[in-house]
Amino acid sequence: MRDPIATATLRIMDQNDSTESAGTTLSHEDIVKVARLSRLKLDEEALEAARTDLSAILGHVARIREVDVEDVAPMPRPLDTVNRLAEDEPGPTLDRSVVLDLAPVTEGDFIAVPKVLGEGGA
Amino acid sequence: MSSEMTTTIRQEDIASVRLIIGLEIHVELSTRSKMFTRAPNPACPEFEDSPPNTLVDPLVDALPGTLPVMNRRAVEMSAKVGLALGCSIAEHAKWDRKNYAYPDLPKSYQISQYDLPLCFDGAVDIPSADGGQRRIGITRAHLEEDTGKLGHELPGGGSYAGSLVDLNRAGTPLLEIVTEPDFDCAEDVVTFARELRSLCRFLGVTEGVMQKGHMRFEPNINLVIDTNEGREYRTPVVEIKNLNSFRAVEGAIEHERTRQLEEFLETGRVMGRGMKRTRGWDDQKLVTVLQREKEDAHDYRYFPEPDLLPVEMDEAWIEAVRREIPELPIARRARYRDDYGLPEKDASSLVEDRDLCFWFEDVVTQQLEATTETSVDARQAGHEAAKLILNQLAKRANERGVLAHETGVTAAQVAQLLQLRREGTVPPQAVDRLLELAEAQPLDMGELAESNGLVVVRDEGAMEGWIEAAIESQAQAAEDVRQGKDAAVGRLVGAVMKASGGQADAKDVRARLLEKLRP
Numbered sequence: 001m002r003d004p005i006a007t008a009t010l011r012i013m014d015q016n017d018s019t020e021s022a023g024t025t026l027s028h029e030d031i032v033k034v035a036r037l038s039r040l041k042l043d044e045e046a047l048e049a050a051r052t053d054l055s056a057i058l059g060h061v062a063r064i065r066e067v068d069v070e071d072v073a074p075m076p077r078p079l080d081t082v083n084r085l086a087e088d089e090p091g092p093t094l095d096r097s098v099v100l101d102l103a104p105v106t107e108g109d110f111i112a113v114p115k116v117l118g119e120g121g122a
Numbered sequence: 123m124s125s126e127m128t129t130t131i132r133q134e135d136i137a138s139v140r141l142i143i144g145l146e147i148h149v150e151l152s153t154r155s156k157m158f159t160r161a162p163n164p165a166c167p168e169f170e171d172s173p174p175n176t177l178v179d180p181l182v183d184a185l186p187g188t189l190p191v192m193n194r195r196a197v198e199m200s201a202k203v204g205l206a207l208g209c210s211i212a213e214h215a216k217w218d219r220k221n222y223a224y225p226d227l228p229k230s231y232q233i234s235q236y237d238l239p240l241c242f243d244g245a246v247d248i249p250s251a252d253g254g255q256r257r258i259g260i261t262r263a264h265l266e267e268d269t270g271k272l273g274h275e276l277p278g279g280g281s282y283a284g285s286l287v288d289l290n291r292a293g294t295p296l297l298e299i300v301t302e303p304d305f306d307c308a309e310d311v312v313t314f315a316r317e318l319r320s321l322c323r324f325l326g327v328t329e330g331v332m333q334k335g336h337m338r339f340e341p342n343i344n345l346v347i348d349t350n351e352g353r354e355y356r357t358p359v360v361e362i363k364n365l366n367s368f369r370a371v372e373g374a375i376e377h378e379r380t381r382q383l384e385e386f387l388e389t390g391r392v393m394g395r396g397m398k399r400t401r402g403w404d405d406q407k408l409v410t411v412l413q414r415e416k417e418d419a420h421d422y423r424y425f426p427e428p429d430l431l432p433v434e435m436d437e438a439w440i441e442a443v444r445r446e447i448p449e450l451p452i453a454r455r456a457r458y459r460d461d462y463g464l465p466e467k468d469a470s471s472l473v474e475d476r477d478l479c480f481w482f483e484d485v486v487t488q489q490l491e492a493t494t495e496t497s498v499d500a501r502q503a504g505h506e507a508a509k510l511i512l513n514q515l516a517k518r519a520n521e522r523g524v525l526a527h528e529t530g531v532t533a534a535q536v537a538q539l540l541q542l543r544r545e546g547t548v549p550p551q552a553v554d555r556l557l558e559l560a561e562a563q564p565l566d567m568g569e570l571a572e573s574n575g576l577v578v579v580r581d582e583g584a585m586e587g588w589i590e591a592a593i594e595s596q597a598q599a600a601e602d603v604r605q606g607k608d609a610a611v612g613r614l615v616g617a618v619m620k621a622s623g624g625q626a627d628a629k630d631v632r633a634r635l636l637e638k639l640r641p
Contacts, residue, residue: 037421039223039230045328076216077427082434088195091160092167092179099178099289102185108277110286111172113225115274 024059026051123374130390138348141379142302142356143311143572146340147318148296150268153201154291155159156182158190158233158430164290165336174288182293183395184228192217196295197240199327200265201443203297204241204448206321207260211435215240215264217427226269230319236424239264240433244325247452248317251309258314259302303342308375309323312368315339320451323344323476325364339365342546343378344393347386353393357382358397364404374403375386377410454479462486462504468512471486481527482511489538498544506540514553518561530561538567549627552576560639579625585618588626589634592617611635 031051035042040049096109102109126290150165151619162169171175181188201211218236243368244260272285299318305311319337324329330336345357362374378401385391401410435443449457451473458469472482489503498506515526515536522529539556542548548556548571559570571577579585592614593600602610611632618631 021445037221037223037423044601075429077431079431082192082214084430084431085197086155086160088155088192088193090155090162090422091158093161093176094178094180096175096178097172097445099175099183102183107284110273110288111175111225113272113283113284113285113287 024062026058027096126167128424131347131355131387133351133387136347137350139379139383140346141306141308141375142303142344142346143305143308143341143375145301145305145311145314145580146270146342146361147299147315148298148338148340149203149322150336151196151295151297152326152328153193153295154201155193157196157265157295158183159188159293160534162524163294165294165328170329170334172290174290177290178292182289184229184230190233190427192430193295196265197435198324198443198446200240200263200297200438201297201435202325202447203299203322203327204244204263205235205444206248206300206325206447207241207244207263209241209244209260209263211440212238212240212242212433214238214432214434216432217426217430219427220266221423222392222421224269225246225285225446226272227267228289229291232267232269232423234266234429235264238432240435244316245316248278248310248313251307251313251360255312256634257302258304258310258632261300261302263297263436265300266296268292273328311341312372315368315371317451319475320473323480324448326476332368337366339371341365341371342374343382344376345379345382345386347383349367354605355386355395356387357400358391359401360391360401360410363402363413370403370405371597373408377408377475381410423544437577444535458504462501462508462584463542464505468508471512472508472629475525475622477523478511478527481533482507482539485511485536485540489540494540503540506544507536510553515557518554518557529557530564531557532560532564535560535564535567539573540569542571546627546630547578548576549625551607551624551628575623575625575626577625578627578630579622584622585626585631585634588618588621589620589631589638592635593639603635606640608636 028047028051031047031054034054035050037048068083100109100111107111138346151163152169154166154187155161156163156177159179161179161182162172162177164172164177165168167189181190183277188332201576204211215235216238217233220232220234220236223230230599233600239261239262240288242261244263246258246260247255250256250257259323269287270287272287274280274281276286301314301637305314315337319330319332322328322337340361342359342361344359346355347355355360359376362378365371365374366553380430389399400413402413403409404411452475455469458464458472459466473479485507486503488499488560489498489507511526515529515531519526527533539553539560543550543553552571555574556567556570556576559574560567563570596613596617599613600612603614614635615628615631617627618635619626
């Protein structure tokens with residue numbers, strides 16, 4: 001559970017860095033926001049634990065950020081390989097009963113979820 | 123979050139109001155399988171009617187251990203559209219993860235392209251409402267995956283208190299095209315939207331059925347307001363989500379023009395950071411309505427997608443894609459005007475539907491390739507084919523609610539019919555009957571005309587007899603014609619036609635009658 005939060009938090013810190021001085025301590029507000037975006041329901045104790053852990057991680061990252069990479073091209077992955085492509089041939093699907101069995105609640109042929117307002121993020 | 127900037131301007135202070143519109147278009151690509159997995163794609167006609175949640179595989183359902191692999195065809199289709207829009211194709215394009223937790227994508231993120239899109243920097247010229255040409259810049263075209271669908275209606279009626287998820291569409295390849303804010307009126311946006319749909323259909327990258335959501339339009343709209351004192355104000359940008367008809371695009375833009383001006387006069391709010399709003403279109407009330415605030419871009423926490431490799435299209439690959447691009451609608455219309463002498467309206471009607479257009483060209487080619495005594499040049503073949511297809515055939519098709527190429531009449535039959543007409547083998551009044559016969563029977567038109575007694579009678583003896591009989595029975599009319607009253611010949615022609623059972627060519631009969639009465 002920690003990794004996605006950490007990744008998310010790094011982006012938040014990126015934003016903050018541009019407006020404020022680069023801090024390595026997350027506020028309570030920051031951690032509540034990250035939890036909300038990730039749809040995680042954390043109690044106060046868990047929030048505080050996450051805040052402390054993530055602040056420590058960010059502290060480490062802050063040190064890495066001190067390295068001068070001005071003229072170094074970003075390397076998002078360690079492989080030089082490109083273009084791993086699949087041919088456009090339809091393959092197998094899951095039986096619908098399997099898909100529906102994996103969902104906590106279903107209604108007819110559909111997965112049922114609590115009412116969500118808005119258009120989604122895409 | 124934003125520094126609220128306000129001002130007070132009254133209606134009478136305003137010198138002019140201009141619209142500024144940019145457009146985002148989502149195009150569902152009609153590949154057979156999905157963008158990053160091989161589950162079948164519902165935007166492909168083969169699978170469009172699949173029951174809910176049957177186009178789901180472990181990757182679509184985000185089961186542990188699954189990894190995405192990109193669809194070669196989807197990449198090529200996107201590059202094709204990019205090239206047709208005059209874009210450059212990126213030497214290096216990568217994938218990014220756009221995070222958002224929502225039940226329409228089980229992964230809780232959408233794979234998209236953030237800073238390195240596949241296609242960028244293009245332009246398209248469209249005929250503008252002001253009479254001239256307008257160049258619309260294409261900022262970028264990037265690939266991503268579509269989401270599943272959320273519904274609220276139970277099958278068989280009744281509404282469900284929550285949301286019902288159908289994951290069939292989740293993972294369908296989606297090409298997002300973004301224009302520069304180069305439009306200043308709704309008409310031009312609609313012209314562009316129609317042109318783009320037509321172009322994508324000619325490229326064969328989408329079925330382009332608007333009602334099915336194959337193309338969705340999202341205009342970004344604001345106003346530039348100039349005052350009498352020479353000051354300029356810009357209203358906050360509003361993005362209208364998910365419009366899936368040209369009428370909705372036009373209606374939403376027109377409504378925003380009025381609404382934003384009223385809002386500006388009331389609140390004085392102008393464009394600023396964090397001021398962008400998202401609205402939807404109410405098709406019943408014909409108004410735009412405020413939607414959930416768009417999350418700021420950084421809330422999506424984009425980061426490079428670790429599960430996918432970058433795409434690098436080299437020259438050879440791009441060239442191979444370029445060779446697949448057929449003649450595009452704008453060029454085709456120009457050719458129909460110049461080479462076939464067709465009016466703009468007819469040229470547009472033929473190009474409006476890709477399949478109709480290809481069928482029309484087939485009719486032209488078949489005429490030119492047929493070895494017959496009466497030769498025909500391209501101009502005549504094109505012109506006559508267009509006239510027949512857009513008039514008699516379209517009329518028959520309309521009555522049945524199909525397009526001219528869908529009546530059952532084959533391109534070969536139309537070509538044969540045109541040839542028969544040129545030779546004078548069948549009279550003009552037989553055309554409709556022949557089309558009717560051809561709808562049911564894929565036989566040679568010559569044979570159909572023969573077996574149904576629709577061939578012009580060339581029996582000189584019989585013709586001579588009918589003419590004699592007509593002159594005798596319509597003596598007064600015959601006398602009038604002898605005296606120089608041409609109008610009277612009609613009654614004689616009618617009598618001959620009747621006697622021939624409609625098998626004579628009226629024009630030919632008329633000429634013969636005049637020849638006989640006024641030698």
